[in-house]
Every structure is written in structure tokens, then in C-alpha cells.
Amino acid sequence: MTKFRKRNLAAMALAASLTALAAGCGAAGGANNTAAGTADNTKPVDGGTLTIGQWQKFNQQFIPFMDSSLYTANITMEAFDSLFNIDKNLNFVPWLAQSYQWSPDKKTVTITLRSDANWSDGQPITSDDVLFTMDYLASPTYTNDLQGQYESLVDPVKGSDEILAGKAKSFADTGGFHKISDKKFSITFKTADAAALWYSIATLQPIPKHVLQNIPMKDWLTSDYDKMPTVVSGPYKFTKVTTDSVEMQANPNYWAGKPHIQTVIWKTVTPDVAPGLLSSGQLDMYLNGLKARDFQNLKALNNVNAVAEPEFGYEYLGWKLWQKELQDVRVRQAIAYAINRQQMLQGIYKGLGQILNSPIPKGSWAAAPDSELINYNYDPNKANQLLDEAGWKKDANGWRIDPVTHQEAQFVLDYPSNNPDRASEAEAIAQDLQAVGLKVKLDPPMDFNALLKKVLTTNDQQLQQQMNQSHQIYLWIMAWGLSTDPDPRGNGWTYPNANNLQDWNDPTNEQLIKKTYDVAAFDQNVRKQALIEWQKYFNQQWPAMILYSRPDIVAVNKRVHIPQDDVLTSMQQFGPYINMFQWWVSPQ
């Protein structure tokens, strides 16, 4: 394994230099992409082919929610519309669901489907399809036989527990779903929760009942329809699927109009080779995984637009709040001031990426403005001062004394081995902390699975024992990718919660989080304000050291024209773009 990694590294280094070569060639050759420029006042042209590269192989599981790979989801997204879409500021907007209305008690939402939305075979998309999809996700067959992971999408709906337990068959029988007409239905939730619709039903992609009802659900996993769905609701239809590529054609019956681009091809391409293929025009677009050090080379290509934007997530330095040393908020803040995040971004990510002082990335509508937050700029003097105040005196050697153990404080830092950048980050953090007198021991890099196992809350007693015996203070580096809705419960900031790796148990925090989804929060402005209040508390308490959003790099050939409205203010799993059906490509 180690051997493999080393070799792989060498290969990547070489690939980077090859990119430079390829860049040179592309410029000299002039290639085939002279009609560059994404000026959007030009008239869209129909036809053409868009070839998209993804880093990881998709799974041949194209019934929505059958598997949990993002690389599969990116493809199925073009074939299956969801009830709600997002706009450029990550707000949910009506899509297949044309309108929605809450009942006075905020437990029931009535949704009207678009009257013009049909399946690609001409059948209308109906309330029955939505119910069929919800019953699929709630069924024990889905969770047990198909090993599906998205039961949580229907979990907040009334009756989901009975269906999962086999006591009921359908939400129609449990009071969770009420069909009003073919295009109108209502869904009743277990509780009034302002976030529930957004983290559950909003992203539901209905599947065609009239096709799938004839196949026993336990056989869906191996059915022809799963390997290549023939009836779809989205802008693109599957036309050819092989082990490593998917070919799709425009769906002429798409309700929002026939897509401009005729053919979309998905390929699996390594980030080592992708820059070369982008420069030669064999690849039109590459999603996520390009290296920061390749960014300048990509930008220099005259046929490619490369954008580097902060990921929708963050890297963080975690610690356990059951450790007495870290229960003092001054110590946590001192660590924040001691670490030079700007320099880390500069050195490791070529100055790309974005420093965060709250766990909601700035691209979200719910992100607290900088003016509302403590900005933990690099300030070792302030860090020293806070540590002094907290009673962490320095000994003769300049190391600080742990006020709990009365010995030289000893931090130990773990980081995953899956990415060489993690090692640089760990070293930078250790150096910065040592500069304010905190001794840090770097553990050898750990396999990600092993690290996660070590820090999981379910494993805490073991870790606690280990730390107590060795008088050490435990730190780790990890990263979170986030879902679109900013609900703090999703990323484990409540207690108890398996994702709450730092074991942050704070009644004020719980109260503030509750305000982000209570009845009042159904008003988006109230919810936003509640989320900002929560972020301010988080920012002050600093239960974990949020470092920054790392850069994600997406490269698109200039012959691909993407309307301004389809460019998001932040990265998502599909890069910063939406609504592929509105894009068009210049003829070659």
C-alpha cells in the first residue's frame, strides 16, 4: 500500500509536468476550438456533444437512491427531476412541484405537480408516482434487500416507522400521504419542522410507477431498468451504458423544453490525465478532483475556462470536549488565533480556498456575514495572552504547563493518509501551536477508516482511557462535505449525534439549533436569523477549529456556453453549475 502511494505520487508529479507540456502544445496548435468565448448574448445552437469527465467510476445503479455514490447521482440528476431545484444562492425553488402550501399547524404541506410534466414515454408524472417513490424508500425491502441508504429522506413523514417495521405498506394508509388529484397531494410530517421538507421530500426524484410496479422490488437492483432506465423525467435519456461510460440523448418531451445539447457523454478520467484531455478538446468538462497545482496551467490554456472556488464544506481541526483542558473556551480560542490559516492556504493550496469562522460556508444563503463573527486572524500574541489568562504557565524550556496534569502539556495530532496535503497541514498546525508553547506530537498518518474509527463518538471510552493514561490532549484533522440545506443537525452539531465527533454537549447550543427549525422558522427570514444566531454562538464557543473550505477546481471548454443564471455562487457536488438543459455548445 505504501509502495503504491509513493508510486502514485511520482506519477502525479509527472502528470503535472505533462500538463504544462500539453498546455504549450494546445496554444501552439490552435487546435479545433477557435470559436471560444462564453459570451451569452449569442444565440443558442441546438445539437452537439458534451463530454464530461468524473474522477471516480459511477455505479451501474441508475434508479434514484439505489446507491449512495455522488458520481452516480450526478448522472441520474440529468435523467430524473426532483420535486424542488436549487437557485444560484442555494435556495430551494419549485420544480416538478409547481407550488406548495403549508397547513396552519405547519405539519402538512400540499404540493401541486406541474401539469405539463410527463415521463419520456408521454405518460403524465402523477401523485401516484410520488407516493410510489416514497413507499419504495420507506419499505423494509429498500433498506434490507437493496441495502439502500436514503430511508432518511422519508423518515420525517408520518408513518415511516410503521412501514419500515412492516406494519404498513404505504404512506397512503398511515396518514403520511393524501392524494387530492393526479397532480395534487399532501404530505404530513411527524412534527412541525421548518427544515424537514428541505432535507427530505424536496430532493425526492420520482420514479415511474407504471414501469416499475411490474417488477418485484427486491429484483430492482439487477433489473434492466436499473442498469439503463428507459423511461425518465429529466432532460436527458440514457442511450448507452458501458462499464466506464454513459451516453445520454436529449429528451424531446422534457417539460421545460428540449435541451440544446443533443448528446452528453460521461466518462471516468483520472485527474492525472484530465488536464491533457481538456487541452486537446477530448474532454469538455471535468468535475472535482483537479489539483490546485494544475490550476495555473489549466488557466493558461486558451480553450479552457478553469475556475477555482471554495468547496461546499470545510476542513477542520477536531478535539474532544470531554478533555478538561479544552473545556476552557479561552484555550479553544487561543488555538484559533495561533494557527496561521492564511499561510496554510497560500502554501498548500496556492492561495485558493476560503477561510471560515463558522461551519456554514459563505456560499450558503444562511452564512453569517463576517461582521457578525469573531474573525480569528492569525495573532500569536493574542493566543499567548489567552493561554496566560487560562493559567497555562510556561516552564523553563518555554513549553506551557497543562493546568490539569501540572506537567508539560502534550498534544497529539492525527491526520488521514489518503492525501499528501493533510501531512503538510498537520505540520503547519504543529509548528504554529509550538510557537505559542504548546507541544504537539504528530502521529504517523492513519488510514482514513482507522482514523474515523478512533474518533467516532461510539468509541470514546477507549480514547478517553488512552488519553488519560498518557496525559495527552487529542487533536485530529478531517473534512466535511455538506448537503445543500444548512440545517445544523445534519452535520452533527446536536447532542447526542453520531456525527458530533467532538462530543459538544451544550444546552444553549441545543436551544439555538431548535430555533432554526421550530414553527417560527417556517418564515425563511426568521430561519436565517436563527441560523446566524447559532453561528455566532458557535463562533464564540469554537467547539472545533474550522479551518477553511479547500478549493475545488472545475474546468470547462470555452465552446460550452452556460447562462449566467446557471452559475451558482458556490461549489456543489456537480461543480458550480446547474440546469444543463439550458447550456449549449458551439459547433466544432
Place this chain on the structure above:
Amino acid sequence: MGTYIVRRLLGMIPMLFAITVFTFLMMHAAPGNAIDAMINPSIRDIEQLKEHLREINGLNDPLWLQYVHWLEHFVVGNWGFSFNFHEPVIDLIGPALANTLLLAVVAEVLTLLFGIPIGLYQARHPYSKFDYTASTISFVLYSVPYYILALLLIYVFAINLQIFPAQGATGTGPLAGTFIDHLYHALLPALSIAIANMAVYTRYTRGAMLEVIRKDFTRTAYAKGLSEGRVFTKHVFRNAMIPLVTQFGFDIGSFAGGAIILEGLFQYQGMGYLTITSVNNRDYTVIMATTVLFAVCVLLGNLIADILYAVVDPRIRYN
């Protein structure tokens, strides 16, 4: 010979058994599993889901029981479910094995087609300009790691000249998925393997030939008045083949393993790619299946090499 082969095949069974036990233990000694490693912010109660998945996948059973279950199912062809690829393992192995075997066969054919004749020619004209040139080139090619060669080949043939596809085991368009399409995609990765292997075969061939040429029986053959061509083909080459057969046996052994780094570079969906992805994700069922296949291949490769010894060397008899 027949009994020998049967005896060897039967001898493989305990060996395979030991390999599976060993692999199983090694994998479970590593911390974490595919389910524990799941992090998904859009799943609410993830711990409950993990516990449920561990339960239905039998990961909560004692280790020995897990092994017994695995063995029972494996023998009857139920190779389990890949958590990472969300697919029955057997459905993953089929295409991956086919891709890898195609790659291996094309690479081996290229290797033998060029490697042996070049070695032979060098041996017939030792210390000639051709010999020195070929030796130098093969040393250079042998010293360059094949993934570097692969990147160079991709750069030249796929990105600049665009004669070969850069990535994948299949393409798009009307021919996608056909045998010709597969072959077309296998050529470039096969060439990267073959170039390094060719160097090995030319060196072996040349060395073995030159050694046999100095043997007494070669002189005798010349003394009998046989033509040079006849001496080379009938006497020298046949004897020189023995070390080549050993190497060939090794090659067969590594056929099903695929080339992990190379398949990664080409995104070639073969056994190597499948294995490394599964190892990184602790996808136990896939790792067990691929390991057993590798083991079978290595054992069979050795057996084939031993049989070939008997074919090329009449002095070796197994009964």
C-alpha cells in the same frame, strides 16, 4: 502426466483454504470496514443505519462464524454483495476479469511477438551493432517504471496524436462495448506493460541462447554437419526456452491480478482497479473474491509452467 496434474490440482485445495483464512484474518485485523467508513451528511441517524447494515451484512457475528458463512456461500457461487459498488460481487468480477484477461493476453502476445525474436537475433549476432543497440534500449526501457512509460504513451498517442483512447476499457459511439472496442482500448495499456516485459524477454532469450550455444551438444550438432538454422531452431532454441517458460509461468500467475497502478492511470476497469478501490473502501466481499482468483491464477500459472517444462525438456518426467 495425468495423475501428476490431478495430484497437483488436489494439492491446491488446502493451499487455497489457507490463503482464504489468512486473507480473511488480515482484512479483519485492519481497523474499520466499509460500513463504519460511511460519512454522509444527508443521512440523519447514521449510527442507526450503520448498525442495521452491519447486522444484515453479518459483521456483528464472531469472526469464525463470518468466515464459515463466507465459505459456505462462496462455494455455491454466492460471492456476496459489494457495499461500495452496490452490486453483487459476481456481477462485478465478470466484466473486470474479462477486461483484465484481454489486457494480459494482448500484453503477453506483444511481449512474446517482439521480445523473443529480438533476443534470438541478438544471440545469433552477438556483440554486433544491433546487439549493443538492442541491449542498451532494453536496459533503458526496463529501468523506466512502467507507469511513467504509460503517461508518456498517453501523452503522445492519446492526447497529441489521438490515435488511441486515453482512458477506459470501452468507448462511446456505435462500436461501444464490442470486442473491437475493447481491444482498441486495451492496446495502449498493454503496450505500456509489454515494453517493459519485452526488455525482460530479450535479455532472457539472448542470455539463455548464448549459454546453450557454448554447450557441447551444440558443437556436436555443428560437427554432424547440420545447417546453422537447424542447429539454432532444433537444438539451441529448444534448450534455451527453459528459463523463458519459468518467466511465462510467472506471467500467467499475474494475469488475473491486473496491473493496479496501470489500470488506475488508464481508468481501465479491470481486476487491479477493482481490487485497489475495494481495499481502500474495506469492501471485504470483493477483496475476498479477487484474492481467491489471484491465488488460483498463481497456482495454475505455476502448474502450467511445470507442465511446459516437461514439454520443452524431455529429461523432466513427472511420473
